[in-house]
Amino acid sequence: MIKFFDYSIEYKKIEKEILKSIKKVLDSGILILGDELEKLENNIASFIGQKFAIGVNSGTDALTLGLRAFGFLQNSEVITVSNTTVPTIAAVRNAGLTPVFIDINPDTFQIDETKIIEKINNNTKAIVVVHLYGYPAAIDKIIQICKKYKLKLVEDCAQAFGSKYNNKYLGSFGDISCFSFYPTKNLSAYGDAGMCLTSNTEYYNNLKLLRFYGYKENKPISYIEGFNSRLDEIQAAILNVKLKYFDNYIFEKKRIANIYFENIENAKIVLPPKIEDVILHLFVIRTKYRDELIKYLYNKGIETKIHYPMPVHLMPAYSFLNYKQGSLPKTEFISKQILSLPFYYGLSKTNQKTIIYALNNF
Ligand SMILES: Cc1ncc(COP(=O)(O)O)c(C=O)c1O
Structure with a gap:
């Protein structure tokens, strides 16, 4: 049988280096929120072209926390597509928001940007574009709509690590951009992992609190209601190796x-x-x-x-x-x-x- 997906060929090529990186983490004694994650966050922020990166547990969490970081009122509306995988919508709901679906352009598989404006009302706060299969949504036009109607732009880049639009990486356009490093993805971990990117200091600070129960500097006092969503050191080390060979x-x-x-x-x-x-x-x-x-x-x-x-x-x-x-x-x-x-x-x-x-x- 020719399998639909098989990570083993890529893995075998870099096996020694991967195992060495895992051993290094295990020997270090720091398994969560350590140097490997910091290195990965810096690497990916500069690779994609945003100021900050915040590693989280999955692409779904990146979207959930990303949407929470804006501080929208509950039940605010978010414009997005139904032509996506469940997690995009699950994340909108996890963040206490309401998805409003726009149809797609079947030739590009992407949101039909000409249909967005008719769905905007006073309760609309953001547009979540999904760069499905790695193809870019019509970002230029969508950015103009976001500016005109004061909406935040979130890029769901789970399927688009490494893809470009007008010579810039997808994920460099959003107020917050969300990535998944699920094992089948372009840049993939050997388990769950995800990341938010932003160039806005306020959202960055909110995201750091949100991923770790709202704690500041590891003291167990919650300043905001948060989650447990951390990209662990072993997956971060694996991703640091894989990024070298991207x-x-x-x-x-x-x-x-x-x-x-x-x-x-x-x-x-x-x-x-x-x-x-x-x-x-x-x-x-x-x-x-x-x-x-x-x-x-x-x-x-x-x-x-x-x-x-x-x-x-x-x-x-x-x-x-x-x-x-x-x-x-x-x-x-x-x-x-x-x-x-x-x-x-x-x-x-x-x-x-x-x-x-x-x-x-x-
Ligand atoms: C478009 C899209 N959004 C979000 C996700 C969620 O990512 P994860 O599986 O890492 O939670 C995925 C991957 O499944 C995806 O393909």
Whole structure:
């Protein structure tokens, strides 16, 4: 079976260094909030282009704490998309806020920025853009809307570490930008990890309190109601090693993407957009014959996945938001056509050939 994802090839290449970094942490006696995290925060803030970074436990927590850091009133509205993974919306709710969904542009998979203004009211406080699959949302236009209507911009960059827009890294535009280092992500830990970036000192200070029960300087007195959300030293050490090899990772992912772009040829299959400077997290094709294609590929030993089979607004947990079937037609339309192919560092040439051959003969 050609697996959908496999981290082992990348891991084997850097195994010695990873194990050494883990040992160093274990020998140091400091497992939480130590030098490795500080180093990682400095590295990532300067890599992406924001002043401050705050490591947290996951991408979901980065979004939750990020939204809490603004100090919005409970039930304030946040404009976002339903064409995302649950955590984006779970985080909006965890922060006590209400998501307001905007439909997407099906060609780019991103929020349709022309539909944002009609949903803004006095209760709207922020826009959460999700750079899905690594593609940028229309940031320039969205920044203009945020300025005009005094809204905060949050970038959900969980799938977009390393991708650029107008020559700047995604994550450098938001008032707060949120990253996930979940094991499948572009920059990935061997467990859960996430990070908020900001250049605003007030939000930075709030985030530092929020991730650690509201404590200042480790004294167990809460100044604000906070969380336990810390990126531990072992994961930070692993990420510091992986960041060193990130150029190599980008090179490899681009190479594999280009092979798909250049060789998949089938009138029944629509390829995703090919955009310079985008580091794809997932390679997502579209086809009217999706269910048939899944079965066909599976029978040929090829595992695929759907990101995501049900838009969040139609999920039972979010029925109280009152979005009916048909309310976001483009989001619903593409959720029935999308299919993610195996696409990871180390996908072998032979396996990729098998996948392409199967697709072209479907
Ligand atoms: C777009 C998006 N947002 C948020 C998250 C949440 O990240 P995590 O799994 O680290 O909590 C993910 C990853 O699952 C994601 O893909």
